Amino acid sequence: xxxxxxxxxxxxxxxxxxxxxxxxxxxxxxxxxxxxxxxxxxxxxxxxxxxxxxxxxxxxxxxxxxxxxxxxxxxxxxxxxxxxxxxxxxxxxxxxxxxxxxxxxxxxxxxxxxxxxxxxxxxxxxxxxxxxxxxxxxxxxxxxxxxxxxxxxxxxxxxxxxxxxxxxxxxxxxxxxxxxxxxxxxxxxxxxxxxxxxxxxxxxxxxxxxxxxxxxxxxxxxxxxxxxxxxxxxxxxxxxxxxxxxxxxxxxxxxxxxxxxxxxxxxxxxxxxxxxxxxxxxxxxxxxxxxxxxxxxxxxxxxxxxxxxxxxxxxxxxxxxxxxxxxxxxxxxxxxxxxxxxxxxxxxxxxxxxxxxxxxxxxxxxxxxxxxxxxxxxxxxxxxxxxxxxxxxxxxxxxxxxxxxxxxxxxxxxxxxxxxxxxxxxxxxxxxxxxxxxxxxxxxxxxxxxxxxxx
Ligand code: GDP
Numbered sequence: 001x002x003x004x005x006x007x008x009x010x011x012x013x014x015x016x017x018x019x020x021x022x023x024x025x026x027x028x029x030x031x032x033x034x035x036x037x038x039x040x041x042x043x044x045x046x047x048x049x050x051x052x053x054x055x056x057x058x059x060x061x062x063x064x065x066x067x068x069x070x071x072x073x074x075x076x077x078x079x080x081x082x083x084x085x086x087x088x089x090x091x092x093x094x095x096x097x098x099x100x101x102x103x104x105x106x107x108x109x110x111x112x113x114x115x116x117x118x119x120x121x122x123x124x125x126x127x128x129x130x131x132x133x134x135x136x137x138x139x140x141x142x143x144x145x146x147x148x149x150x151x152x153x154x155x156x157x158x159x160x161x162x163x164x165x166x167x168x169x170x171x172x173x174x175x176x177x178x179x180x181x182x183x184x185x186x187x188x189x190x191x192x193x194x195x196x197x198x199x200x201x202x203x204x205x206x207x208x209x210x211x212x213x214x215x216x217x218x219x220x221x222x223x224x225x226x227x228x229x230x231x232x233x234x235x236x237x238x239x240x241x242x243x244x245x246x247x248x249x250x251x252x253x254x255x256x257x258x259x260x261x262x263x264x265x266x267x268x269x270x271x272x273x274x275x276x277x278x279x280x281x282x283x284x285x286x287x288x289x290x291x292x293x294x295x296x297x298x299x300x301x302x303x304x305x306x307x308x309x310x311x312x313x314x315x316x317x318x319x320x321x322x323x324x325x326x327x328x329x330x331x332x333x334x335x336x337x338x339x340x341x342x343x344x345x346x347x348x349x350x351x352x353x354x355x356x357x358x359x360x361x362x363x364x365x366x367x368x369x370x371x372x373x374x375x376x377x378x379x380x381x382x383x384x385x386x387x388x389x390x391x392x393x394x395x396x397x398x399x400x401x402x403x404x405x406x407x408x409x410x411x412x413x414x415x416x417x418x419x420x421x422x423x424x425x426x427x428x429x430x431x432x433x434x435x436x437x438x439x440x441x442x443x444x445x446x447x448x449x450x451x452x453x454x455x
Contacts, residue, residue, distance in 0.1 A: 001079075003029060004112055005105035007097055008454035014088035019096050020454060021084070022077045022113055025104055027069065030082035032103045033057070033096070034067045042082070047071030055086055057099050063092050077113050078120030111451025115444070118436060124155040125436025125447060129390060132451055139265045142216060145387065154387055158397075158435050161201045165428040168194050172421045186417065195408045198427070202401040209389040209397060214299065218260055218267035219376065222294045224322070225304035226314040230334040233359035234304055235272040238263070238368065263369040266376055271298070295321065300375070301329040302368075307356070308338035311346060319350040328375050332368070334359050392447065396434035403427035 003023025009016070021029055031042040036051035045051060050068040054061055065086040075081040086096050101107060109115075114131050117123045123131075130149035137143040148154075168191070175186050223231045238261040258271050273291030295301060303322050305315055322329050330353045333342060337358040347354055355371040357364035389397070407423035432438035439447075 001116070002106045003104065004108035004116075005029075005097065005100040006108035006113070006454040007093055008083070008113075009088070009093075011090060011093065013090060016085045017088045017093035017096075019084045019086070019093065019100060020108075020113060021082045021100055021105055022075070022079045022108075022116060023105075024072075024080060026080040026082045029100060029103045029105055030067060030069070030084070033062075033099045034065070034082075034084060036067065042067065042069070045069040047074055055084060055096055055099065057095075057102075062095055062099060063087055065096075073120070073122075076122070077116040078122045079116060108453060109448075110453050111448035111455055112453075114451060114455055115448045118444075124152070125439055125444065126154045126158070126393060126434065127152055128436070129393070129447060130154075131455065133390075135452070135455065139262075141265050145212060145216075149387070154389070154393070155435055157201070157205060158431050161198050162428060162431040162435070162437075164194065165198055165424055165431070169421065169424055169428060172417060172424070175417070188411065191420070192408065192411055195404055195411065195424070199401065199404045199408065202397060202404060202427075205387065206394070206397055206401055208387045209394050212387045212389055213394070214376075218269040219300050220271075220298045221268040221300040221302060222271045222273060222291070222298040223302045223304060224273055224291060224295055224318060226312075226318065229304045229306040230359045231272055231304050234302070234332060234334065234357075234368075235259070235270055237359050237362065237365050238268070238270060240365075263365070263372055266369075266372055268300070268372070292321075295325065299327065300372075301325070301327055302332055303329060303351075304332045304334050304359075305342065305347070306335050307333045307340045307342040308335045310341045319347070323350045329353060330355065330368075330371050330375060332357060332359075336364075337361065392443075393434055396430045400427040400430040400434075403430065 001023060003021060003025040005019060005021040008018045008020040011017075027042060027045075034042055034051075034053055034055055036042060036045075036053035038051045038053065039045060039049075042051070045067075047070050050066050052066055053064070055063045055065050063086040065084055068083045068085070070076070070081040070083075072078060072080050084096055084100075086092055111128075111132075114123065114128045118125060118128045127150050130146050133146035134143065134150060137146050171186055172191075223235055225231050239259050240261070258269065261268050261270055271294050273287070273294055301322055303318060305311065311319075329351050331347050331351050333344070333347065333354060333356045335358060336356045337360065344354060353371060353375055355367050357367050387393075403423045403426040407420050407427065410419045410423060429438060433440075433443065436444065
């Protein structure tokens with residue numbers, strides 16, 4: 001395999017830059033461009049050691065820097081790796097890169113170092129994907145989960161169920177293919193139990209994935225309430241800037257306005273909807289219908305009420321609707337700066353999660369955050385089991401779950417063991433694709449195309 005190089009730090013001015021070289025000629029090439037001051041030669045350096053020295057292009061000094069050497073297989077890629085740290089200027093960094101290319105390296109493709117690590121058995125595909133998740137993590141939860149996946153937790157959980165399925169397939173194949181061998185029959189009840197066990201694992205993994213996606217991609221949230229209770233003001237408070245039109249004319253927000261807001265570790269995909277109330281206005285009616293549809297689809301409802309007035313029929317209708325939907329809900333009793341005409345006990349009858357705020361007071365943003373954190377953590381977030389899967393991983397898992405369900409159904413309907421075997425085979429294939437053990441070149445290329453160059 002060729003020896004590759006790339007700039008592994010951002011191409012921007014900074015303290016230092018790192019140019020990484022990986023491949024069987026890494027040490028030879030580093031020897032040509034780096035003259036160590038602190039040891040005899042690059043070739044004499046042991047793995048996990050570094051040397052201070054000069055980066056040179058023939059007689060010309062390019063920069064002073066530090067060379068770190070990793071020897072195969074104890075390196076990120078599993079190959080010999082040399083990393084040159086030079087001063088972090090854009091020109092000097094590109095100059096060192098060019099020097100490596102001129103001395104025999106090939107330019108690395110996006111994610112090629114990590115791809116080589118995978119091909120050399122240092123990482124599974126899910127662990128490789130978690131490297132990118134670690135780089136792109138925007139908060140503690142995302143980082144903790146990416147770290148767990150990188151350390152192999154997702155791979156371990158999938159691998160266990162895959163091994164069970166492969167063992168089962170072995171038994172089924174032996175029994176179906178060699179009936180004359182007098183092999184012990186595959187007990188239907190034992191087979192059913194194995195399929196049920198596998199299904200419960202894939203079901204649990206899917207639920208953990210969904211929890212992860214919720215935190216990674218944001219919680220689909222609808223801000224609902226009749227007109228003029230302060231929904232748009234609340235939306236602007238949560239966003240930290242004015243996005244929604246705030247007026248005291250009822251029915252101003254007619255379409256659904258969507259934005260993302262981060263409250264602590266939680267990201268909410270907020271929809272500010274038209275005020276829900278009975279109306280004869282044709283345009284407003286469309287807005288109300290859209291708002292009701294969003295209520296049905298969303299994951300979290302923030303129901304807003306104006307505490308300066310006693311609840312009326314529109315408020316009660318919304319409370320009834322929210323209660324019947326049975327979703328995670330926060331009742332916001334707004335306009336707490338005005339004299340209160342609302343009775344908290346009345347609202348408690350519909351939902352336990354209630355917070356008093358004035359959406360006009362920036363300090364009250366933290367009250368919403370505290371209330372939302374109570375609803376979504378900690379029991380709904382478990383760092384050890386939440387999986388920050390991507391769409392590819394979730395797709396493989398969902399397919400395996402469907403195929404296992406079909407296998408169990410085939411068994412229940414008294415179909416031949418052949419039919420059951422085919423479905424179990426599909427399920428095992430999907431799981432092997434997930435971990436990369438049986439992923440096609442196209443799938444692997446697609447995964448690494450999302451990486452940055454130098455990783
Ligand atoms: P929406 O129709 O539910 O989106 O309500 P808006 O956000 O447009 O607000 C309606 C009116 O109530 C505006 O005049 C806001 O300035 C006012 N308002 C919103 N929140 C508060 C609050 O906490 N206290 C007071 N006093 N007025 C508020």
